Amino acid sequence: MPVISFANSKGGSGKSTSALVIACELAEAADVILIDADPRRPLAAWADLSDPPARLRVISSGGERTIQDEIDQAAAEVPFVLVDLEGMASQLATFAMSASDLVIVPAQEQHQDAQAAIDTLGAVKRAGRAARREIPAAVLLTRTRAAVKSRTARHIGEQLRGLEGVHVIDSELVERDAFAALFSSGGGLRQLDPREVNGIDKAIANASAISEEVIAILRRKQGAAA
Ligand SMILES: Nc1ncnc2c1ncn2[C@@H]1O[C@H](COP(=O)(O)OP(=O)(O)OP(=O)(O)O)[C@@H](O)[C@H]1O
Numbered sequence: 209m210p211v212i213s214f215a216n217s218k219g220g221s222g223k224s225t226s227a228l229v230i231a232c233e234l235a236e237a238a239d240v241i242l243i244d245a246d247p248r249r250p251l252a253a254w255a256d257l258s259d260p261p262a263r264l265r266v267i268s269s270g271g272e273r274t275i276q277d278e279i280d281q282a283a284a285e286v287p288f289v290l291v292d293l294e295g296m297a298s299q300l301a302t303f304a305m306s307a308s309d310l311v312i313v314p315a316q317e318q319h320q321d322a323q324a325a326i327d328t329l330g331a332v333k334r335a336g337r338a339a340r341r342e343i344p345a346a347v348l349l350t351r352t353r354a355a356v357k358s359r360t361a362r363h364i365g366e367q368l369r370g371l372e373g374v375h376v377i378d379s380e381l382v383e384r385d386a387f388a389a390l391f392s393s394g395g396g397l398r399q400l401d402p403r404e405v406n407g408i409d410k411a412i413a414n415a416s417a418i419s420e421e422v423i424a425i426l427r428r429k430q431g432a433a434a
């Protein structure tokens with residue numbers, strides 16, 4: 209049922225990684241469809257590397273003409289639909305946002321990412337206005353340092369959290385080998401080989417904390433809408 213899109217007009221902000229990590233985590237307990245709506249197909253390529261987790265299916269979008277049908281059909285089939293968008297503003301992204309119950313805006317703690325995150329939140333708001341409803345959105349900080357943050361990183365996080373009407377997810381997608389390794393090995397975090405990749409347990413704990421928070425946001429929004 210819930211549809212979650214991952215959008216940020218800045219390339220490399222962590223959209224595909226966040227979408228994949230959250231999709232795998234949700235697929236531990238529910239059926240999930242992950243729609244790869246990036247023409248470069250990073251997630252379809254991931255799914256070709258090795259078998260995805262049993263309850264996760266990846267489909268490639270046919271583009272802006274078909275995305276709305278693809279989302280509707282997927283939402284009728286499974287409890288969670290996630291949509292990974294390409295790193296630029298597009299009609300396709302607007303259509304996907306308009307069909308979403310939550311737009312997650314991944315952003316690194318860097319000036320350009322934060323600016324693009326604010327632009328993207330504006331695009332979500334406009335898509336909501338056109339659709340005559342409020343589309344919930346939340347920023348997810350990505351590739352953050354597990355230990356001590358730099359002053360710039362801290363400042364950017366504080367700035368985003370201080371903006372009125374902007375929700376920043378408390379948990380952050382920390383910079384970890386395990387998250388990057390997913391795209392070269394295929395499968396989910398639990399399928400990674402601990403002899404080859406460090407810190408898998410910590411990555412799983414991180415993924416699970418983020419997913420729980422995402423579910424809590426969806427529940428709150430559902431409650432508010434009811
Ligand atoms: N938490 C993380 N830990 C380690 N590496 C990460 C993490 N998040 C992202 N990366 C790496 O950063 C790069 C960009 O991430 P990703 O592909 O998820 O960004 P994107 O927003 O989807 O990019 P694009 O706009 O090109 O689609 C990738 O090489 C990815 O492996």
Ligand SMILES: [Mg+2]
Nearest residue numbers: 223224246250
């Ligand atoms: Mg991507």
